[in-house]
Amino acid sequence: MIYLDHAATTPPCKAALDAFLQEATLGANPSSMHRAGFDAHTRLEDYRKSVARTVGARPEEITFTSGGTESANIALFGAARALKRRGTRILVSDAEHPCVSECMKALEAEGFDVVRIPTRGGVLDMDAVDQAANEETILAAFMLVNNETGAIFDVARAFTLVKSRSKYAVCFCDCVQAYGKLPVSLCALCADVLSLSAHKIHGVRGVGALVVKSGVRLVSPVFGGGQEKGLRSGTENSPAIAAFAAAASDAHDNLPARVEAIKTRKAQLERGLAALDGVRVHGGFVQAAHIVSAAFEGYKSEVLLHLLSDRGICVSAGSACSSKKGAKSPILLAHGISARDADCTLRFSLSYTTTEEEILATLSVLEELLTKGRYRK
Amino acid sequence: MSFARCILIKYGELVLKGANKRRFERALSEDIARALAPIGAFRTEYRQSTMALTMEDDANTEAAFDRLSRVFGIAALSIAYPCEKNLPDILAVIREKIVPTLGGYRSFKADAKRSDKSFPLTSMELMQEAGACVGEACPHLSVDVHNPEVTVTVEVRDRLAFVHASRVIGARGLPAGTSGTGLLLLSGGIDSPVAGWLMAKRGLRLSALHFESYPYTSERAKEKVLTLGRKLCRYTCSLDTYVIGLTELQLALRDAVREEYFTLILRRCMLRLATRLAEELSIPALITGESLGQVASQTLSAMAASDAATPLPILRPCVGLDKDEIVRYARHIDTFETSILPYEDCCTVFVPKHPKLTPELEKIEAEEAKLDLDRLLDEAYKSLEKIPLTEEA
Numbered sequence: 001m002i003y004l005d006h007a008a009t010t011p012p013c014k015a016a017l018d019a020f021l022q023e024a025t026l027g028a029n030p031s032s033m034h035r036a037g038f039d040a041h042t043r044l045e046d047y048r049k050s051v052a053r054t055v056g057a058r059p060e061e062i063t064f065t066s067g068g069t070e071s072a073n074i075a076l077f078g079a080a081r082a083l084k085r086r087g088t089r090i091l092v093s094d095a096e097h098p099c100v101s102e103c104m105k106a107l108e109a110e111g112f113d114v115v116r117i118p119t120r121g122g123v124l125d126m127d128a129v130d131q132a133a134n135e136e137t138i139l140a141a142f143m144l145v146n147n148e149t150g151a152i153f154d155v156a157r158a159f160t161l162v163k164s165r166s167k168y169a170v171c172f173c174d175c176v177q178a179y180g181k182l183p184v185s186l187c188a189l190c191a192d193v194l195s196l197s198a199h200k201i202h203g204v205r206g207v208g209a210l211v212v213k214s215g216v217r218l219v220s221p222v223f224g225g226g227q228e229k230g231l232r233s234g235t236e237n238s239p240a241i242a243a244f245a246a247a248a249s250d251a252h253d254n255l256p257a258r259v260e261a262i263k264t265r266k267a268q269l270e271r272g273l274a275a276l277d278g279v280r281v282h283g284g285f286v287q288a289a290h291i292v293s294a295a296f297e298g299y300k301s302e303v304l305l306h307l308l309s310d311r312g313i314c315v316s317a318g319s320a321c322s323s324k325k326g327a328k329s330p331i332l333l334a335h336g337i338s339a340r341d342a343d344c345t346l347r348f349s350l351s352y353t354t355t356e357e358e359i360l361a362t363l364s365v366l367e368e369l370l371t372k373g374r375y376r377k
Numbered sequence: 378m379s380f381a382r383c384i385l386i387k388y389g390e391l392v393l394k395g396a397n398k399r400r401f402e403r404a405l406s407e408d409i410a411r412a413l414a415p416i417g418a419f420r421t422e423y424r425q426s427t428m429a430l431t432m433e434d435d436a437n438t439e440a441a442f443d444r445l446s447r448v449f450g451i452a453a454l455s456i457a458y459p460c461e462k463n464l465p466d467i468l469a470v471i472r473e474k475i476v477p478t479l480g481g482y483r484s485f486k487a488d489a490k491r492s493d494k495s496f497p498l499t500s501m502e503l504m505q506e507a508g509a510c511v512g513e514a515c516p517h518l519s520v521d522v523h524n525p526e527v528t529v530t531v532e533v534r535d536r537l538a539f540v541h542a543s544r545v546i547g548a549r550g551l552p553a554g555t556s557g558t559g560l561l562l563l564s565g566g567i568d569s570p571v572a573g574w575l576m577a578k579r580g581l582r583l584s585a586l587h588f589e590s591y592p593y594t595s596e597r598a599k600e601k602v603l604t605l606g607r608k609l610c611r612y613t614c615s616l617d618t619y620v621i622g623l624t625e626l627q628l629a630l631r632d633a634v635r636e637e638y639f640t641l642i643l644r645r646c647m648l649r650l651a652t653r654l655a656e657e658l659s660i661p662a663l664i665t666g667e668s669l670g671q672v673a674s675q676t677l678s679a680m681a682a683s684d685a686a687t688p689l690p691i692l693r694p695c696v697g698l699d700k701d702e703i704v705r706y707a708r709h710i711d712t713f714e715t716s717i718l719p720y721e722d723c724c725t726v727f728v729p730k731h732p733k734l735t736p737e738l739e740k741i742e743a744e745e746a747k748l749d750l751d752r753l754l755d756e757a758y759k760s761l762e763k764i765p766l767t768e769e770a
Contacts, residue, residue, distance in 0.1 A: 302721065306592035374628075375592055377727075 002313045002358045007349035013202035016243035023242035047245035054252035056185035063228045067208035068176040069099035071195035076103040078218025079139045079170035086168040087136030088113045094334040095119040120336040122151035122285025137166040144178035148331045150291025159190040180251035192216045203247035207240035258352035262289040272363035292348040295341035298376045316347040386428040389452035404552035405450040412444045451547035457539040470540045476514040484521035491533040551580030560655045561585045561664040565722040568666030570712040575694035585618040598720035610768040622760035634744040636729040640674045645686035652687040668695045673732035
């Protein structure tokens with residue numbers, strides 16, 4: 001199998017699996033008062049330190065969650081509810097992952113004034129941020145790397161603008177796709193809250209984190225035993241957190257080398273795709289190293305995806321939405337990619353583990369399929 | 378005192394049958410046995426168009442009740458407590474067995490029926506006794522004779538009395554197979570599972586045929602159809618589902634026939650393949666989920682063009698139903714949520730922008746003559762795959 005769907009999930013690395021197994025074997029609830037519970041708590045705090053180090057944060061700024069979606073929900077609802085007396089305006093890009101865009105719909109229904117900032121051409125529109133940000137603004141949510149196109153948004157500039165207008169605004173950055181591929185920190189992004197996910201960096205699924213700058217108050221929508229300083233009640237998933245810490249350290253310590261490796265493969269893939277007839281690689285914007293998005297003229301993305309899957313190659317359709325619904329990917333459309341191209345877009349996402357042979361084999365299968373032209377629209 | 382439970386089963390319209398009645402009853406008994414086979418042993422007693430069914434292991438009674446509520450031919454059913462035909466025993470059952478189940482209700486009424494007219498109390502008197510007994514034991518319940526949340530019923534029958542408070546409407550219709558067999562064209566949509574259910578309800582034993590268009594449709598689309606089939610098995614116990622790959626035929630049609638006729642000709646091809654399978658399986662009728670005027674291929678003339686492609690009758694039980702009505706049925710049989718999963722099905726591949734609304738048969742046939750249709754159909758038929766389905770565990 002050639003796996004080019006690392007933006008969807010990554011296989012856990014050995015360090016993560018070893019850490020998972022070791023922690024799972026030890027057992028004990030970190031909140032228990034006995035000795036075993038205390039030991040579990042101590043280990044949990046060690047994992048927290050490991051993750052904190054990878055984002056330049058203090059350990060107490062790390063809250064473990066079940067993943068990117070829960071992190072975003074706690075951050076967005078937590079900030080909106082904490083600050084609703086200060087104003088109602090919320091800024092968000094029009095290309096966010098559903099874990100943010102769906103929260104925005106719900107907040108809108110609660111009466112918040114949500115302004116969507118265009119990302120045409122894969123660039124966050126700073127003029128629109130400039131126009132929309134006012135003293136009523138209580139929350140801004142911009143992702144660092146787009147999950148479908150890999151576009152990197154200049155969130156630091158946008159957050160600086162927002163903060164220059166509003167003294168209360170909380171700035172949230174979804175770093176799920178950026179983490180492990182770009183340096184990520186609260187300070188460099190001028191952000192107050194970040195979300196991370198373990199399974200995109202060769203950790204295991206079902207765990208992630210929220211990085212909350214000291215002093216920022218969130219009113220958590222999750223109630224219970226008060227774990228994670230009351231932000232995310234529920235017994236901590238220690239084995240998954242152990243795996244997360246191991247994968248995070250691994251990714252952080254090897255970041256430059258890994259990014260270089262991915263960049264080389266990406267360049268190779270993009271060159272190969274561009275040489276194929278009827279293929280347009282989406283670009284023209286600053287892009288993360290691990291995502292290549294391209295339109296295959298005359299093919300529905302789903303059809304090509306199945307044909308590649310038959311040959312053991314795993315990729316994603318640019319649009320996860322169903323063609324039956326007639327819905328094209330809102331993200332691709334927001335980037336200004338035509339509806340026709342959005343309908344025939346595939347996303348290839350790489351890891352440092354992706355080999356030259358895998359890229360060459362993928363290109364060769366694609367060339368063969370496109371030359372045959374058997375299953376065109 | 379201990380009282381064993383039984384399930385009281387009222388037969389549906391089959392009690393109205395004349396000389397054939399025994400055949401229908403036998404079929405229903407077989408269906409009941411099939412429905413309960415995975416649950417456990419039981420015994421039955423049939424009297425006065427009502428069956429009293431007792432599970433050998435009382436703990437299986439609820440599961441049996443749930444399954445029986447989906448057996449066609451049953452008009453109503455309830456979990457009842459049989460007892461001796463005397464007032465003290467009847468009231469004891471109410472107090473010990475019925476009252477503890479009434480905590481969640483706000484209003485009730487008591488009802489009584491007496492087929493044994495020699496019973497010393499009249500129905501009205503028995504009703505008053507039962508009502509007073511419930512009222513005394515459950516002060517939180519008010520009496521509502523028009524819209525009660527629960528009805529406590531006492532039935533005095535020839536041998537025993539039965540008390541129950543959980544009567545539900547059964548699946549009604551006719552027992553499986555008493556009307557013959559039918560081949561259901563099962564897509565992934567909302568309508569065809571409903572069509573299959575409606576015809577099964579009228580006593581048809583079903584087989585199903587699905588068409589796939591890989592790679593235009595996905596493995597998930599096929600799995601979705603199999604899930605729909607398994608959901609139908611909740612009513613039919615089993616469903617032999619056949620799958621035929623249509624991709625090559627669709628590609629040939631796309632390249633050869635005028636776009637506006639594509640859907641109609643594809644439909645006629647599906648019916649020809651269905652006919653071939655039906656004849657092989659000795660099934661005398663086809664079933665589709667068409668509803669008049671719902672889409673371009675379901676106009677009257679399009680249906681006529683479809684009919685002309687097969688010598689078999691096409692049963693269209695949804696033909697006069699609105700989408701809302703079909704959706705209501707789909708929710709009732711729990712297929713709706715599966716049907717709306719957003720996977721492409723073979724009918725939506727290469728859909729023409731402007732399909733022919735009033736097709737003429739000669740023109741369709743002229744288009745079809747452009748292709749070696751027999752060879753293409755033969756090729757498609759070779760991909761036939763059989764997947765026997767049973768209800769999901």
